[in-house]
Structure formats: C-alpha cells, structure tokens
Amino acid sequence: xxxxxxxxxxxxxxxxxxxxxxxxxxxxxxxxxxxxxxxxxxxxxxxxxxxxxxxxxxxxxxxxxxxxxxxxxxxxxxxxxxxxxxxxxxxxxxxxxxxxxxxxxxxxxxxxxxxxxxxxxxxxxxxxxxxxxxxxxxxxxxxxxxxxxxxxxxxxxxxxxxxxxxxxxxxxxxxxxxxxxxxxxxxxxxxxxxxxxxxxxxxxxxxxxxxxxxxxxxxxxxxxxxxxxxxxxxxxxxxxxxxxxxxxxxxxxxxxxxxxxxxxxxxxxxxxxxxxxxxxxxxxxxxxxxxxxxxxxxxxxxxxxxxxxxxxxxxxxxxxxxxxxxxxxxxxxxxxxxxxxxxxxxxxxxxxxxxxxxxxxxxxxxxxxxxxxxxxxxxxxxxxxxxxxxxxxxxxxxxxxxxxxxxxxxxxxxxxxxxxxxxxxxxxxxxxxxxxxxxxxxxxxxxxxxxxxxxxxxxxxxxxxxxxxxxxxxxxxxxxxxx
Numbered sequence: 001x002x003x004x005x006x007x008x009x010x011x012x013x014x015x016x017x018x019x020x021x022x023x024x025x026x027x028x029x030x031x032x033x034x035x036x037x038x039x040x041x042x043x044x045x046x047x048x049x050x051x052x053x054x055x056x057x058x059x060x061x062x063x064x065x066x067x068x069x070x071x072x073x074x075x076x077x078x079x080x081x082x083x084x085x086x087x088x089x090x091x092x093x094x095x096x097x098x099x100x101x102x103x104x105x106x107x108x109x110x111x112x113x114x115x116x117x118x119x120x121x122x123x124x125x126x127x128x129x130x131x132x133x134x135x136x137x138x139x140x141x142x143x144x145x146x147x148x149x150x151x152x153x154x155x156x157x158x159x160x161x162x163x164x165x166x167x168x169x170x171x172x173x174x175x176x177x178x179x180x181x182x183x184x185x186x187x188x189x190x191x192x193x194x195x196x197x198x199x200x201x202x203x204x205x206x207x208x209x210x211x212x213x214x215x216x217x218x219x220x221x222x223x224x225x226x227x228x229x230x231x232x233x234x235x236x237x238x239x240x241x242x243x244x245x246x247x248x249x250x251x252x253x254x255x256x257x258x259x260x261x262x263x264x265x266x267x268x269x270x271x272x273x274x275x276x277x278x279x280x281x282x283x284x285x286x287x288x289x290x291x292x293x294x295x296x297x298x299x300x301x302x303x304x305x306x307x308x309x310x311x312x313x314x315x316x317x318x319x320x321x322x323x324x325x326x327x328x329x330x331x332x333x334x335x336x337x338x339x340x341x342x343x344x345x346x347x348x349x350x351x352x353x354x355x356x357x358x359x360x361x362x363x364x365x366x367x368x369x370x371x372x373x374x375x376x377x378x379x380x381x382x383x384x385x386x387x388x389x390x391x392x393x394x395x396x397x398x399x400x401x402x403x404x405x406x407x408x409x410x411x412x413x414x415x416x417x418x419x420x421x422x423x424x425x426x427x428x429x430x431x432x433x434x435x436x437x438x439x440x441x442x443x444x445x446x447x448x449x450x451x452x453x454x455x456x457x458x459x460x461x462x463x464x465x466x467x468x469x470x471x472x473x474x475x476x477x478x479x480x481x482x483x
Contacts, residue, residue: 003091003098006042007051011120014041019048020056020097024064026111029071029078030122033110035101036082037125037134038117045086046096055094062088064097079109080191105142105337106191107134135197143297144210144336147196148221149203156204156212158183160250164346171347178345190345191338207338210296211249218248224299227252227290229259233308249291249339253348256287256304263306264385267366268415270423273458278366285355286381288348290315293335293379300378310384317379325373327360359383415478422447423455423464427478430465434475 011017016031018024028043035041045064046056056064065086073081086099107114114125116134125131138145161183168176178186187193192208195201209221218225231241243259245252260283267278290302290313298316305312318335343349350358356373359381363371369384415427422445429441438456442449459465466477 010051013117016043017047018045020045029110030115033108034115034117034122036104036108040101040103043099053091053094058095061095080106144207144338146206147201147203149201151204155217167346190342215247222296227302229304231263231306275462278362281362285359286313292340312382314378314380323375325375327357430476
C-alpha cells in the first residue's frame with residue numbers, strides 16, 4: 001500500500017481521512033457504515049482532510065483500536081455487526097491507524113441509521129426507495145443471497161450442526177455464541193435465512209443450500225455444481241485417481257483435504273517450536289479459496305488437480321480485473337462473504353487476505369517456489385511441486401526414503417527440509433553422532449546449556465526426538481514420520 005500516493009490523491013469514494021484528536025468520533029463509524037454499503041474503502045485515522053498527517057498519540061493507538069473493534073461488533077451500535085482489523089502504522093515518524101473495509105453482502109446501519117457513500121461524503125439514507133435500491137445493488141453483487149422460499153429446514157443437513165458447534169467452540173477458544181443457540185437461531189445469526197427486500201420473499205438462501213443442503217437439494221438448486229479432484233501424474237492424458245464431489249461445502253472441504261493427504265507428500269517444518277504440516281496448510285488455503293469464492297451460478301466445473309510438477313485449483317469467478325496477483329497487488333474482495341464468515345467460524349478459513357500471504361510464505365518452504373494467483377473469469381491458484389517432492393511419478397516424502405540421492409537417509413532429508421533454526425543445528429549434530437551429550441552440543445553451538453536442554457525437551461515433547469538408553473550411555477533417536 002503506497003500511503004504517500006493515497007495522501008496526495010486525497011479523499012475519494014473509497015478513501016476517507018479522519019483527524020481523531022480526542023479519540024474515535026461517530027463520524028468514523030458513519031464512514032465505516034457507508035463503505036460497507038457501497039464498494040468498500042479505506043479510512044486513515046490521524047490524517048487531516050487535506051491529507052496532512054498530524055498523527056495520533058502512540059500510547060493511545062492500541063486502546064483506540066480496541067474500542068473500535070468493540071463498537072463495530074456491538075449489535076446495539078451496528079446492525080448487522082462486522083469484524084474489522086485496524087492496523088497501527090508509522091508514517092514519517094507519526095502514528096496513524098489504517099482501517100480497510102470490504103464491501104458487504106448486507107445493508108448496514110449505525111445507531112439505526114443507514115449511510116451510503118456518495119463521492120467523498122457519507123450520506124444518510126432515509127427514503128424507502130433508496131434503501132430498496134441498496135438491497136437491489138447488494139443482491140446483484142452477491143448471488144449467495146438469492147432466496148429459495150421453498151427450501152425448508154428438513155432440506156438441510158441439521159445432523160452436521162452439533163459437530164459444527166464443537167468446531168466453532170474449539171476455534172474460538174471454547175466459548176462461542178453458537179453453543180447456546182437453537183438450530184433456527186444459528187441459521188438466522190449466520191445469515192443463512194433472510195429476506196429479499198425486492199420481492200419480500202423470506203427463506204433460506206443459496207449460501208444455506210451450499211453449506212448445509214442435502215445432496216438432492218443442492219442438485220436441484222445448482223445442477224452444474226461439482227468439484228472434480230484429479231490426480232494426473234503417470235497417466236497425463238486421463239488420470240491416475242479421481243473423485244467427483246457434489247456434496248455440501250462442509251463435507252466437500254473434508255473430502256478434498258483427504259484427497260490431498262492421500263496423494264501429496266508432507267514436509268517436516270518447525271515454526272516457533274511447533275511442528276506444522278506444510279501440505280495441510282497449503283491445501284487448506286487452496287481448497288478453502290475454491291469453495292468460498294466460487295460463483296455458484298456458473299456452469300463451469302471447478303477442479304483440484306495434482307500433477308507431477310504442480311497442483312492447482314480453478315473455479316468460476318466474478319472478476320474485478322484480469323491480472324496475476326501478488327501479496328502487494330491483491331485487494332481483498334469477498335465473493336461470498338456469508339459462506340466465508342461461516343468457514344471462518346468453524347476454522348476452515350482465516351481472515352480475508354491472510355490465505356494469500358500464507359500460500360506465498362509456506363509454498364517457499366514446501367517446494368522452494370512461489371505460487372501463482374490468476375484473476376479472471378476463471379480464477380486459478382497454481383502451487384509448484386519441486387523435483388525433490390515428486391520423482392518418477394511417485395510421491396516421495398522427505399520423511400520417507402531418499403529422493404534424488406541414494407546416499408541420503410530419510411532423517412537427512414527431513415533435516416534438510418527444515419527452515420534454518422537452532423533445532424536444525426542440534427538435529428544435524430545428533431544425526432552425525434547419536435551419542436552426543438547435551439553439553440557437547442552446547443559447546444559446539446556456543447550456546448548456553450540450559451537453552452540446549454530446553455530445545456531438546458521441546459523436540460521430545462513434539463515427537464521429533466527420542467532417547468534410547470540411559471542419560472550417560474544412551475543415544476538420541478530422530479523420529480521420522482512415515483506417511
């Protein structure tokens with residue numbers, strides 16, 4: 001984000017500056033409401049109307065962010081509520097706060113007043129005709145809101161809700177509003193049941209059908225819906241394995257993840273003493289993206305394809321541009337915000353935009369190369385699979401047998417796959433001399449003995465390292481996961 005250029009251009013239909021000398025005033029929330037109701041936008045706190053940065057008190061900024069989040073998530077202030085994540089930034093030595101507001105599928109009100117964005121101003125909307133037009137505009141953008149008045153509760157997989165409540169509670173730290181809601185309250189609170197403000201029809205919408213619909217109901221509502229999971233590594237003309245998935249999005253996600261686990265290797269990876277599955281992180285982001293942001297009214301068949309040198313997902317899309325996207329150029333643009341919000345609640349997705357950053361970050365560790373995001377009428381994510389992952393058409397895990405060199409052991413491959421870290425250095429020493437003592441390790445690494453003991457204990461707790469024999473005459477065992 002080029003703040004300098006934004007300040008020079010000034011306020012627009014999608015940019016607003018706020019001085020905020022004595023805290024966050026109501027006019028900030030009015031702008032948030034208007035951006036939600038229009039095309040989204042960006043608010044900068046600590047900036048004068050002419051683009052001059054006067055800054056905010058550095059110590060006050062965290063409390064301002066906290067108060068802001070409390071307000072926009074308070075149903076007595078905002079209806080419906082919204083989750084936003086302000087950033088505290090430093091610009092030319094001064095503290096400012098940046099708030100990015102995505103467009104919303106809903107018409108929002110602040111203190112029971114609806115605001116719209118007209119040029120660079122926030123305008124109260126009171127006329128019934130104007131409010132109706134706003135709902136029409138939203139309906140045109142977000143097809144997931146289309147109402148199906150003859151879809152009933154019995155057409156949904158209500159048997160999934162107990163498990164989804166548990167998942168939401170686990171994802172939210174054991175406390176989640178869904179836990180105390182009835183089935184009907186849960187469906188309404190997640191906006192799966194609504195009203196068409198144009199026709200007056202009430203009922204379950206397309207998002208509800210896609211997320212929780214029974215298979216025959218989904219087939220009736222979106223006959224062309226399918227996700228084709230294909231392994232095409234040896235038989236490149238047809239396929240080596242294939243699954244055609246036509247069920248609800250919750251179970252589609254799980255089936256696609258299982259397909260990835262079945263046919264993709266995993267890499268050993270430590271991050272802040274925590275062992276992570278690079279394969280699961282990458283496939284999670286790809287699969288969540290293709291399910292959340294798809295245009296379900298299109299007949300284009302979505303795919304999840306694994307080949308010898310790459311894997312990719314592709315799906316129909318409502319494109320805002322034709323471009324190859326990068327973390328610097330991508331603009332979060334929710335295609336199905338109701339579905340996205342549901343997935344975030346159960347832990348199948350993160351905040352909008354974070355998936356792109358995760359894919360770029362972890363793909364480098366997984367295959368040594370960056371992914372591609374291609375925006376167009378067909379949206380495509382391509383993740384390379386390095387030669388050290390796939391050999392002769394066979395999946396080779398770095399935690400299994402050697403790949404390119406027969407002299408390399410599975411342990412050596414696992415260690416090589418790790419990011420540079422003290423743990424990697426310790427494992428390299430142990431691999432060379434399994435009987436090495438912790439004192440010898442501390443001396444060779446020029447590291448405090450207690451630090452070495454701590455890192456070894458953490459690796460033992462995470463299952464990476466074991467010990468055989470006594471503390472004086474035993475040896476270390478580096479544990480390699482065979483998948």
